[in-house]
Amino acid sequence: MTAETKYEALFLGAGPQMQCGVGQFTRLLYQAIEKLDPGSSAALTLTRSEGSVAEIWRAAGSVRSVVCNFPIVAWKRVILRPLVALAFARMRGRRVVLVQHEWASLHWLRRLTYLPALLLADTIVMFSPQVRRELARDPVVGWTAAKCVLAPLPPNIEAPSQTADSPLRQRLEAARQDGRLVIGHFGSIYPGKQPNTLLNVTAVLRERGRNPLTAYIGSFIKALDNVEEDFQAWVSELKLSEDVIVSGYVDSSAEVFGLFGEVDAFCYPLEEGLTARRASILTAVQTGRPVIVTGPAEADEFDHHARFKELIEHGAIVLVPRGSDDAVYADAIVTSLKQSRTYPPFDFADWWRDAANAIKAQL
Missing domain, CATH: 3.40.50.2000 (Glycogen Phosphorylase B;)
Structure with missing residues (x-):
């Protein structure tokens, strides 16, 4: 890392108050990478009220890579801010690592919102060869499948030591x-x-x-x-x-x-x-x-x-x-x-x- 960059990676998230699968995945991934290399990563919370343009610009400049599990929270929320962060990362010469779970199974309107993220990404992490093939067959952005790498997906929820009644x-x-x-x-x-x-x-x-x-x-x-x-x-x-x-x-x-x-x-x-x-x-x-x-x-x-x-x-x-x-x-x-x-x-x-x-x- 250079004197300008403080962290290896910046993880975009929507904060602990946003309870959904994609948010949980981002938190657990950030924690797991911090265990491998303590102090190497930072997290940026982006919600409808948090994460100004200035804050996003500064955060993007302080890291080598920006990691985004897009969308960072449930559909129809917080779509623009993470795309701004990815664009700023590219403008500042940082790597963009996009985590992409699905493609063909998404409604076509959802896929439209993903297009900017696919185009801005240097690397697209996927968890299934089948999903990678689905992206490769897309007539518009199929070429971005060349940027894909596969990773093994873990579960989002760990079996607790004690269960609760209901x-x-x-x-x-x-x-x-x-x-x-x-x-x-x-x-x-x-x-x-x-x-x-x-x-x-x-x-x-x-x-x-x-x-x-x-x-x-x-x-x-x-x-x-x-x-x-x-x-x-x-x-x-x-x-x-x-x-x-x-x-x-x-x-x-x-x-x-x-x-x-x-x-x-x-x-x-x-x-x-x-x-x-x-x-x-x-x-x-x-x-x-x-x-x-x-x-x-x-x-x-x-x-x-x-x-x-x-x-x-x-x-x-x-x-x-x-x-x-x-x-x-x-x-x-x-x-x-x-x-x-x-x-x-x-x-x-x-x-x-x-x-x-x-x-x-x-x-």
């Missing part, structure tokens, strides 16, 4: 005591995760007399997709109102894992197949419950992510062939509950150390 946990516990099969689905609910397909699987299990209760532990993403309206309409169509629960936002990891403790198995029928960017699945795996997921589209999906591949090889994640019908997922859930498996130990810190090392190499 009315919903008690409801799930009572359902299991009554002999119901509790199926879990964790994370934000949006079209890319095929939430309605799991409703079909629930209906199949009910027809077989398994008396399922499917718990969506998470909340709907507010966007232009009408996902919540379509979901509720399909619940009504299948007459599943007594067999489906949506928790809404859950405030703490202790409460989340309290709910997980009452889940028999998790299930994710994904049209795109399992990709190495699915942090919600890694969170669910920490429970020791079987996680049933559609298999990946390409054989190389986990070649860069040895830990994720190990979970699949040991049966912690059960893959269902792409193109399978709802009955196959129902069979996989029932079969998984009859099998005894020994999973590899899940060291949350080691997962984040892997990610930090991969991203630090780009700074």
Whole structure:
């Protein structure tokens, strides 16, 4: 570093008050890189009221690289300020490292807001070869895929030493005591995760007399997709109102894992197949419950992510062939509950150390 630069990297975030997955990822990445190299990094909070143009300009000049997990907070908030920071970094000769989780699964309006960040980036960190291929096929910015590097994605939430009780946990516990099969689905609910397909699987299990209760532990993403309206309409169509629960936002990891403790198995029928960017699945795996997921589209999906591949090889994640019908997922859930498996130990810190090392190499 030169006399002008104080830090190796500046992490753009929206502060601890912004509770969302992208914000949590940025905080954990910053902390993990600081553990590797204490004092090497700084964080800049950008909200609707914090982060003036002058502050952004000074911060961009004090570092070698600016790291942005774009958008830094949930959709439709704080879009302009991080783009200003990236532009200032380029103007001042600093590196721009963009962390990009998705592409084709995003609504086209969202992708439009990402375009400036892609163009300004020196390096684009991705977590899935499939997402990199999606970007490469884009007719407008496909050329930016040449700037992509792959990193192993860790989970955003660590299993706590103690869990917390809640009315919903008690409801799930009572359902299991009554002999119901509790199926879990964790994370934000949006079209890319095929939430309605799991409703079909629930209906199949009910027809077989398994008396399922499917718990969506998470909340709907507010966007232009009408996902919540379509979901509720399909619940009504299948007459599943007594067999489906949506928790809404859950405030703490202790409460989340309290709910997980009452889940028999998790299930994710994904049209795109399992990709190495699915942090919600890694969170669910920490429970020791079987996680049933559609298999990946390409054989190389986990070649860069040895830990994720190990979970699949040991049966912690059960893959269902792409193109399978709802009955196959129902069979996989029932079969998984009859099998005894020994999973590899899940060291949350080691997962984040892997990610930090991969991203630090780009700074």
